Amino acid sequence: MINLKETLIFASLLFCIGIYGALTRRNTIGILISIELIFNSCCLNFVVFTRYYNPELLIGDAFVLFVISVAACEVAIGLALLLSIYRSNKNISSDQINIMKG
Amino acid sequence: MSGKFFIYDILMVITILSAVGVVTVKNIFHSALLLGLVLISIAMLYLLLGAEFLAAVQILVYIGGILTLLIFAIMLTKNLTDKNIPQTNNQKLPSFLISAFIFVILVFGILKAPIPEHIEILKITNTSDIGHIFFQNYVLAFEILSVVLLVALVGAIVIASKGTDHD
Numbered sequence: 001m002i003n004l005k006e007t008l009i010f011a012s013l014l015f016c017i018g019i020y021g022a023l024t025r026r027n028t029i030g031i032l033i034s035i036e037l038i039f040n041s042c043c044l045n046f047v048v049f050t051r052y053y054n055p056e057l058l059i060g061d062a063f064v065l066f067v068i069s070v071a072a073c074e075v076a077i078g079l080a081l082l083l084s085i086y087r088s089n090k091n092i093s094s095d096q097i098n099i100m101k102g
Numbered sequence: 103m104s105g106k107f108f109i110y111d112i113l114m115v116i117t118i119l120s121a122v123g124v125v126t127v128k129n130i131f132h133s134a135l136l137l138g139l140v141l142i143s144i145a146m147l148y149l150l151l152g153a154e155f156l157a158a159v160q161i162l163v164y165i166g167g168i169l170t171l172l173i174f175a176i177m178l179t180k181n182l183t184d185k186n187i188p189q190t191n192n193q194k195l196p197s198f199l200i201s202a203f204i205f206v207i208l209v210f211g212i213l214k215a216p217i218p219e220h221i222e223i224l225k226i227t228n229t230s231d232i233g234h235i236f237f238q239n240y241v242l243a244f245e246i247l248s249v250v251l252l253v254a255l256v257g258a259i260v261i262a263s264k265g266t267d268h269d
Contacts, residue, residue, distance in 0.1 A: 021125030073254035
């Protein structure tokens with residue numbers, strides 16, 4: 001017995017905390033961490049809605065596995081880019097990364 | 103109120119408090135550790151929702167892989183956790199207003215939606231069902247995902263390695 005609406009409100013609160021973090025962090029690793037919060041809230045929504053909508057065919061669970069794999073790819077690529085920028089720039093604050101600016 | 107229901111609420115409170123900590127603490131290393139607490143709590147929520155395979159994958163991939171990678175990146179970029187470097191930009195109030203606006207809209211939609219208040223968790227184990235879905239309904243997506251993982255990891259190695267200078 002799970003409270004569906006309470007879980008959905010919890011997931012949206014987690015989503016909004018993640019958005020706040022992604023908008024206010026200066027460190028780019030902090031932005032990546034906030035994006036992980038957003039991914040987790042979406043995954044929780046998928047799981048809960050699968051339990052409600054079609055508990056016999058767990059498509060939401062399979063989709064959460066896809067989301068987790070793509071999140072792993074995203075973090076690997078993002079951190080590689082950050083290390084590369086850090087090596088040339090000695091700084092990864094999001095307002096200091098302007099090497100592409102003309 | 104049953105015990106399982108009580109634990110579910112406690113886990114939600116822990117997750118929200120540590121998520122607020124993730125976005126507000128000064129030290130980015132502490133922020134990563136609090137993210138680990140959030141991920142563990144959400145894995146426990148998956149367990150209570152009857153998704154035990156997802157809980158295991160969450161702990162293995164997120165805490166074993168992604169969080170370790172984040173902590174390594176924090177340690178490799180060392181002069182960022184200094185006390186006198188500001189960790190947030192000066193857009194705090196607009197960001198708070200934007201996220202609060204989105205939250206109000208979402209809560210309004212959820213409360214108006216024609217969905218039941220409570221749901222029952224019918225199945226307890228479902229790992230074989232997920233295997234069936236992967237290899238019957240979504241086998242093409244599964245194969246493409248494996249290629250995406252391979253390309254992403256090779257690309258990450260190429261980007262992060264020193265690189266030969268051509269001049």
